[in-house]
Amino acid sequence: MSKEAVLKIAAKVPTINLTINGREYRLTIGHDIEPWDVNAYDVYPWHMLAWTLRYKLGLKGLKLSCNRGVCGTCAVIMDGKLILSCMTLTAQCDGKKITTIEGLGTPTNLHPIQQAFVENHGFQCGFCAPGMIMATKALLDKNPDPTVEDVKRELAGNLCRCGNYPFIAKSVLAAAAKLKKQGGGE
Amino acid sequence: MAYQTIPLKYIGKRVIKKDLIPVCTGTAEFVADIQFPDMLEGVILKSPYAHARIKSIDTSAAEKMPGVVCTITDKDDTILRHVLLSDVQYALASIAGKVFFAGEDVALLAAETKEVAEEAIKLIKVDYEVLSPGVFDPKEAMQPGAVVLHPEYRQLRPDLPDNVAPIGGPQSVYMRASRGSITDRETWKSGDLATKAHVQQGKKDADFIVSANYYTGAEAHASLEANGAIAKWDGDEVTIWSATQCTYDALATVTEFLEIAFDKCMIVQKYTAGSFGGKGMGKNEYLLVMIYAAALAKKAGRPVRVLQEIDEMNVCNHHSCGPIYFDMECGIKKDGKPTFIESTVTVNVGGVQNGLFLAAFPANAATGVYRYGSVYTESWPVWCNLPLSGSRRSMGDAEGMLNSERFIDEVIEKTGLDPVEWRKKWAEVPGGPTIDKLTWYTLAGGNYPALITKAADAFGWKDKWKGWGVPTAVNGPKRRGVGCALSLHLSGGHWGEDAAMVRINLDGTVEVLSSGVDMGQGLCSAMCQCVADVLGVRYEDVRKAESNSRYTPWGGGAAASKGTSKVIGGAIKAAFDARRQLFNLAAASLKVKVEDLDIGDGKVFVKADPTKFQTIASLANSVAGFHGVSQKMGFKIDPVTKIGIYEKSLAAFFAEVEVDTDTGKIDVLRMVSCDDCGIAINPDAVEAQIYGAAMFGLGFTMYGALAFDKSHEGVAINASALDYRIPSFLEWGDIVPIIHEDPADAPTTPLGMKGMGEGANVPVGPAIANAFYNATGVRMRNHPYTPDNVLKALGKIWGVG
Numbered sequence: 001m002s003k004e005a006v007l008k009i010a011a012k013v014p015t016i017n018l019t020i021n022g023r024e025y026r027l028t029i030g031h032d033i034e035p036w037d038v039n040a041y042d043v044y045p046w047h048m049l050a051w052t053l054r055y056k057l058g059l060k061g062l063k064l065s066c067n068r069g070v071c072g073t074c075a076v077i078m079d080g081k082l083i084l085s086c087m088t089l090t091a092q093c094d095g096k097k098i099t100t101i102e103g104l105g106t107p108t109n110l111h112p113i114q115q116a117f118v119e120n121h122g123f124q125c126g127f128c129a130p131g132m133i134m135a136t137k138a139l140l141d142k143n144p145d146p147t148v149e150d151v152k153r154e155l156a157g158n159l160c161r162c163g164n165y166p167f168i169a170k171s172v173l174a175a176a177a178k179l180k181k182q183g184g185g186e
Numbered sequence: 187m188a189y190q191t192i193p194l195k196y197i198g199k200r201v202i203k204k205d206l207i208p209v210c211t212g213t214a215e216f217v218a219d220i221q222f223p224d225m226l227e228g229v230i231l232k233s234p235y236a237h238a239r240i241k242s243i244d245t246s247a248a249e250k251m252p253g254v255v256c257t258i259t260d261k262d263d264t265i266l267r268h269v270l271l272s273d274v275q276y277a278l279a280s281i282a283g284k285v286f287f288a289g290e291d292v293a294l295l296a297a298e299t300k301e302v303a304e305e306a307i308k309l310i311k312v313d314y315e316v317l318s319p320g321v322f323d324p325k326e327a328m329q330p331g332a333v334v335l336h337p338e339y340r341q342l343r344p345d346l347p348d349n350v351a352p353i354g355g356p357q358s359v360y361m362r363a364s365r366g367s368i369t370d371r372e373t374w375k376s377g378d379l380a381t382k383a384h385v386q387q388g389k390k391d392a393d394f395i396v397s398a399n400y401y402t403g404a405e406a407h408a409s410l411e412a413n414g415a416i417a418k419w420d421g422d423e424v425t426i427w428s429a430t431q432c433t434y435d436a437l438a439t440v441t442e443f444l445e446i447a448f449d450k451c452m453i454v455q456k457y458t459a460g461s462f463g464g465k466g467m468g469k470n471e472y473l474l475v476m477i478y479a480a481a482l483a484k485k486a487g488r489p490v491r492v493l494q495e496i497d498e499m500n501v502c503n504h505h506s507c508g509p510i511y512f513d514m515e516c517g518i519k520k521d522g523k524p525t526f527i528e529s530t531v532t533v534n535v536g537g538v539q540n541g542l543f544l545a546a547f548p549a550n551a552a553t554g555v556y557r558y559g560s561v562y563t564e565s566w567p568v569w570c571n572l573p574l575s576g577s578r579r580s581m582g583d584a585e586g587m588l589n590s591e592r593f594i595d596e597v598i599e600k601t602g603l604d605p606v607e608w609r610k611k612w613a614e615v616p617g618g619p620t621i622d623k624l625t626w627y628t629l630a631g632g633n634y635p636a637l638i639t640k641a642a643d644a645f646g647w648k649d650k651w652k653g654w655g656v657p658t659a660v661n662g663p664k665r666r667g668v669g670c671a672l673s674l675h676l677s678g679g680h681w682g683e684d685a686a687m688v689r690i691n692l693d694g695t696v697e698v699l700s701s702g703v704d705m706g707q708g709l710c711s712a713m714c715q716c717v718a719d720v721l722g723v724r725y726e727d728v729r730k731a732e733s734n735s736r737y738t739p740w741g742g743g744a745a746a747s748k749g750t751s752k753v754i755g756g757a758i759k760a761a762f763d764a765r766r767q768l769f770n771l772a773a774a775s776l777k778v779k780v781e782d783l784d785i786g787d788g789k790v791f792v793k794a795d796p797t798k799f800q801t802i803a804s805l806a807n808s809v810a811g812f813h814g815v816s817q818k819m820g821f822k823i824d825p826v827t828k829i830g831i832y833e834k835s836l837a838a839f840f841a842e843v844e845v846d847t848d849t850g851k852i853d854v855l856r857m858v859s860c861d862d863c864g865i866a867i868n869p870d871a872v873e874a875q876i877y878g879a880a881m882f883g884l885g886f887t888m889y890g891a892l893a894f895d896k897s898h899e900g901v902a903i904n905a906s907a908l909d910y911r912i913p914s915f916l917e918w919g920d921i922v923p924i925i926h927e928d929p930a931d932a933p934t935t936p937l938g939m940k941g942m943g944e945g946a947n948v949p950v951g952p953a954i955a956n957a958f959y960n961a962t963g964v965r966m967r968n969h970p971y972t973p974d975n976v977l978k979a980l981g982k983i984w985g986v987g
Contacts (some may be wrong), residue, residue, distance in 0.1 A: 005444075036481055041292070046301075055221070059212075059215065060212070060215070060219040061211065061212015062212065063410075064215070064218065064906070065410040065411065065412070065496060065498045065907070066362070066410075066497075066906050066907030067495060067496065068496075068497075068906070068908050069412060069497065070201050070908055071907065073410055083457050092533055100212070101211065101212035102211075102212055104918055105211060106211060107207050107208065107211050107213060110207070110210070110211070113679060114207075114211060115211040117206065117210050118202055118206045118207055118210055121200075121206070121870040121871070121873075122206070122210070123206060123209055123210070124707065124708070124874050124878060125209075125411075125457075125458070125459045125460040125705050125706030126205060126206070126208075126209025126210070126457075126459075126705030126706070127216065127410045127411050127459035127460070129212075130212045133210060134537055134885075151915070152914075152916060152918065153916075155915050156217065156914050156915045156916045157914075158404070159410065159912055159914055161408060161410050161459075161462075161882075161912055162460040162706045162878045163878035163881025163882055163885075163913060163918075164874055164877060164878055165381075165881065165915050165918040166877045166918065166921060167870075167873075167874055167877065168915075169915075170216075180294075
């Protein structure tokens with residue numbers, strides 16, 4: 001088959017374009033395929049963004065817990081807003097810019113928010129950490145100088161079963177101070 | 187070697203927990219993050235009925251569905267078997283031919299994707315014969331004429347009321363089903379149990395006798411990490427990636443069910459989210475998930491993952507010991523001397539299990555922590571058509587002391603004495619009796635008066651307390667009150683230390699091999715701190731290996747608050763063994779006596795002349811690397827009384843609440859928690875446990891009960907992640923953590939440390955409950971303290987509050 005023919009076929013397949021952590025992805029989406037044929041398309045209409053990010057794109061820093069939009073564990077930032085990826089269809093995300101925990105910092109080059117959580121005993125088991133840190137980022141992006149009450153209200157959608165809330169709040173305030181010192185941003 | 191003599195460079199310091207960078211960057215790999223290209227997804231078919239016979243199962247339609255690889259039912263020449271009352275209790279209900287609670291596992295299926303598996307499992311046709319409506323309450327189950335769940339065991343123990351589970355199963359019927367345990371302070375050390383006459387004497391001596399009946403519901407762990415396991419076979423050997431809290435406990439159960447030898451199974455654990463007993467020891471759904479993954483993987487010939495949803499886990503997993511009843515009676519003299527306490531505990535053990543722990547743990551706690559003249563406690567473990575009771579953070583004690591501590595508040599009120607002063611005076615003292623598994627031990631260490639004084643001062647009790655029946659403030663319908671409670675929980679119990687190995691690498695770094703499991707408590711990092719100090723190396727140069735049933739030594743894992751006292755205790759002993767070997771090597775090489783040497787900064791050096799030294803790396807190289815080891819130990823015996831001796835985790839807790847008597851809502855305004863941990867290896871981690879325990883206990887008290895719906899086969903109607911509330915940021919009031927450190931309080935552990943993560947959870951509930959009484963003047967003997975229950979207790983709506 002000629003290259004042109006392949007491109008012609010590919011053009012007919014609907015795609016979803018995502019920019020995740022600065023990298024562009026083009027995912028095929030199909031609806032005429034039986035669900036067991038997992039490799040036919042990248043995305044099925046019923047796939048949630050969390051599933052696509054974790055299992056199709058391998059971004060497993062993002063954790064999934066309740067799958068019902070309750071716990072905030074799967075929170076990511078989409079076009080500057082905090083969203084729950086377990087309640088968002090991938091098919092709805094065409095053209096969106098998404099930041100996950102992998103897009104913030106790496107173990108050798110921590111983001112100031114991650115640094116603050118590490119230094120202030122921010123987590124016990126850390127299963128809620130990716131969602132909590134993304135929620136913190138969303139909070140500090142819009143309110144660089146939050147009070148404890150702001151933190152409580154804004155992070156109330158992120159559950160921590162270990163109950164580490166006092167240390168989480170301390171970490172968020174420390175992160176705000178760090179970012180301010182750096183000139184208010186990344 | 188005197189353990190206390192090492193210089194403490196890292197112990198006691200707020201070091202950064204080693205897993206914080208991985209979890210904060212998302213690089214920590216939990217079980218659900220592990221994937222194989224050809225991995226199948228396994229799902230479990232659950233029974234919709236509470237009590238039914240399985241007449242037949244037809245999987246043909248499901249197996250025809252494209253994408254389905256295999257199913258497992260009782261028709262298989264299966265590796266799963268149902269052993270009702272032995273130590274491994276149950277697997278697929280279809281193998282027993284009966285289901286005993288709604289949500290019991292009936293069949294398994296593996297398919298290419300989760301979507302296919304979930305569709306296909308609906309096509310499995312099960313023909314149930316409903317045997318009877320289920321029985322969902324332990325007291326109802328004991329009534330004559332109640333449905334008998336296991337009639338075959340009735341003839342074994344015709345003397346028992348219906349549905350009472352014989353402890354230990356048919357092999358050990360010599361154990362009495364409801365072991366009464368009794369003691370009085372004069373005779374308990376003789377080893378003879380006192381007779382019930384002693385309690386009679388206590389009744390005669392008392393000026394006031396108070397009796398009251400309490401009820402407590404069953405709490406779900408509601409971990410954020412769902413039950414999940416992945417199994418992969420390599421010939422006749424299986425590897426299971428698991429989040430188990432207890433690697434070797436899991437190994438024993440999994441291999442028994444799979445009927446393979448221990449050496450054919452490797453269980454790997456690296457990251458576990460806070461599980462609070464949900465993935466712990468004892469009999470639980472989590473072990474079954476591991477077994478099912480292995481069974482499906484064997485049949486399919488491909489790796490299989492079984493990953494439950496949170497909703498499914500909350501419905502079917504074991505829960506705390508409940509529903510549970512406490513019938514209490516206590517006598518007290520006018521001067522405050524408690525003359526006796528008597529308690530009868532009636533607890534649901536679930537549909538299928540023997541009830542050994544269930545019988546014992548809440549009954550231990552039901553008698554409380556005070557110096558009573560005599561104590562009698564008995565326990566009735568009862569089969570109901572409900573999911574299993576089991577371990578949950580401070581198993582038995584959180585349930586038992588919620589009731590004993592709110593009950594003792596009623597008793598103290600009779601005398602009119604200040605509840606704090608009374609507790610200070612009558613709390614148990616070291617050397618006194620303490621109870622575990624209905625057996626009496628000697629309490630080693632602990633200082634309640636110091637704990638309660640510190641906590642009361644921080645709380646401002648003297649200013650706040652206005653006397654019995656007087657709220658601290660009233661503002662329209664809102665009333666404020668204060669309350670306190672003491673608690674006692676295991677600190678590893680009578681278990682010995684876990685075995686451990688400390689490997690000295692050729693470059694002078696150190697790897698600790700231990701089966702201890704870190705699930706947020708900071709165990710691995712604290713272990714590295716201790717080993718670093720013993721060997722005089724940097725914290726950064728010590729690593730705790732992930733728990734692996736093939737390579738890390740025997741150990742009990744994370745259970746019973748033994749992490750610090752016993753798991754780290756074992757690692758410390760192994761580190762001392764390595765240290766001894768280093769000293770011997772250095773003494774030979776430097777031609778000095780061992781006594782003349784010291785260790786630090788990665789070197790063994792001569793005390794008198796530190797320029798003469800050998801680095802740990804060079805010593806390790808001289809013998810091509812080596813290990814320090816420690817073996818599992820038995821428990822300590824008091825040399826005088828020959829009775830087992832061990833310390834427990836003590837705590838004192840104060841709470842201030844505001845009750846809205848119009849809406850029934852309770853706000854917990856302030857909590858002060860003073861916890862005894864011997865020494866705080868990492869004060870950050872100890873404070874985190876105090877915060878976490880306060881939030882966990884608050885959740886348990888305020889809304890932590892599964893609502894088993896009798897009209898819907900006993901299914902917990904509030905079990906989904908959406909309905910089952912766990913405390914959020916908004917419930918966090920003010921928590922003041924106080925760490926009480928005195929190594930003398932933990933005399934049987936190296937360095938004098940003890941567990942406290944569970945102990946801190948125990949007194950939260952009763953302190954809130956007692957504050958509620960102070961605010962409203964109404965004793966609520968029910969649980970949980972939800973607005974509807976509160977309004978019932980206040981007489982504002984109809985019902986039993």
